[in-house]
Amino acid sequence: MKEIKIVIAGARGRMGSEAVKLVEETTHFSLVAVVDHKHEGKSLKDLDGFDVDVPIYTDIDKCFFETSPDVLIDLTTPEIGKIHTKKALLNGVRPVVGTTGFSEDDLAELQELTTEKGIGAIIAPNFAIGAILMMKFSQMAAKYLQDVEIIEQHHDQKLDAPSGTGLKTAEMIAAVREEKQQGHPDEKEILTGARGANYKGIRLHSVRLPGLIAHQEVMFGGDGQTLKIRHDSYNRASFMSGVKLAVENVMKVDLLVYGLENIIE
Numbered sequence: 297m298k299e300i301k302i303v304i305a306g307a308r309g310r311m312g313s314e315a316v317k318l319v320e321e322t323t324h325f326s327l328v329a330v331v332d333h334k335h336e337g338k339s340l341k342d343l344d345g346f347d348v349d350v351p352i353y354t355d356i357d358k359c360f361f362e363t364s365p366d367v368l369i370d371l372t373t374p375e376i377g378k379i380h381t382k383k384a385l386l387n388g389v390r391p392v393v394g395t396t397g398f399s400e401d402d403l404a405e406l407q408e409l410t411t412e413k414g415i416g417a418i419i420a421p422n423f424a425i426g427a428i429l430m431m432k433f434s435q436m437a438a439k440y441l442q443d444v445e446i447i448e449q450h451h452d453q454k455l456d457a458p459s460g461t462g463l464k465t466a467e468m469i470a471a472v473r474e475e476k477q478q479g480h481p482d483e484k485e486i487l488t489g490a491r492g493a494n495y496k497g498i499r500l501h502s503v504r505l506p507g508l509i510a511h512q513e514v515m516f517g518g519d520g521q522t523l524k525i526r527h528d529s530y531n532r533a534s535f536m537s538g539v540k541l542a543v544e545n546v547m548k549v550d551l552l553v554y555g556l557e558n559i560i561e
């Protein structure tokens with residue numbers, strides 16, 4: 297298999313450090329550099345916990361120019377992730393984006409840029425295969441049970457709410473469900489936010505607690521019955537087979553793919 301040259305942005309983070317391991321362990325992947333907001337000019341091996349000798353860049357354009365990667369894996373923050381994704385496309389580098397917190401407008405802009413540049417990009421709110429199945433099963437269930445609420449639970453260092461997965465699940469359900477208001481028509485929030493966020497009538501609840509990693513339950517209600525579809529990630533290794541799949545697939549597409557469910561048969 298042809299070698300794929302990769303840059304990782306956010307390599308020191310919880311997900312990024314796991315992605316460094318994945319790239320190192322995969323024979324046809326080659327890590328050529330990492331992007332950080334600190335440590336310009338150092339090697340990754342100078343930092344605690346890494347023994348990989350690749351340069352650290354704080355300037356992503358310079359990084360792309362000097363290392364000519366095929367793929368950028370971005371695992372940073374919502375704000376920075378957007379900038380990196382745009383810069384990757386402008387530099388002819390295929391982005392694989394795990395970073396969440398992008399708005400509909402951001403996605404539309406990136407889709408336009410991807411089409412203009414004619415190179416592939418993958419934005420995946422969740423790389424875990426079990427989470428993809430949870431979303432697909434939820435979409436199936438929503439055809440039969442239209443009353444649904446999403447409860448996503450994450451560690452308390454997470455920046456965005458609702459999670460990318462929660463939002464994507466709501467979007468997938470909304471695509472097959474006629475929009476409706478749930479609960480009592482006269483219901484009133486005594487405390488603002490008590491009923492959660494509202495995506496086309498679907499309620500989304502975000503729990504943030506230390507000890508959690510990434511969990512989501514999609515709860516459906518019908519006459520005298522409920523159905524719960526749940527996924528739990530207990531560690532960040534759970535996301536890595538999806539990252540590998542995304543890197544391999546981004547080399548084969550020439551458009552923006554939003555969600556791994558679009559490349560998993």
Ligand SMILES: NC(=O)C1=CN([C@@H]2O[C@H](COP(=O)(O)OP(=O)(O)OC[C@H]3O[C@@H](n4cnc5c(N)ncnc54)[C@H](O)[C@@H]3O)[C@@H](O)[C@H]2O)C=CC1
Pocket residue numbers: 305306307308309310311312331332333371372373374376393394395396397420421422423424535
């Ligand atoms: N798609 C998926 O399956 C998953 C996505 N995520 C998402 O990935 C992102 C990262 O999550 P974590 O690793 O938990 O966060 P983290 O906070 O552990 O890591 C973020 C990293 O980004 C770096 N960073 C911040 N500003 C930067 C800049 N200007 N340039 C380069 N690097 C910069 C930080 O130094 C840090 O190392 C989040 O958006 C999260 O929602 C997390 C888990 C799974």
Ligand SMILES: O=C(O)C1=N[C@H](C(=O)O)C[C@H](O)C1
Pocket residue numbers: 396421422423450451454455458459460461462509510511
């Ligand atoms: O920040 C996280 O941790 C996660 N973020 C993604 C999201 O927002 O859905 C994926 C996963 O849930 C972990």
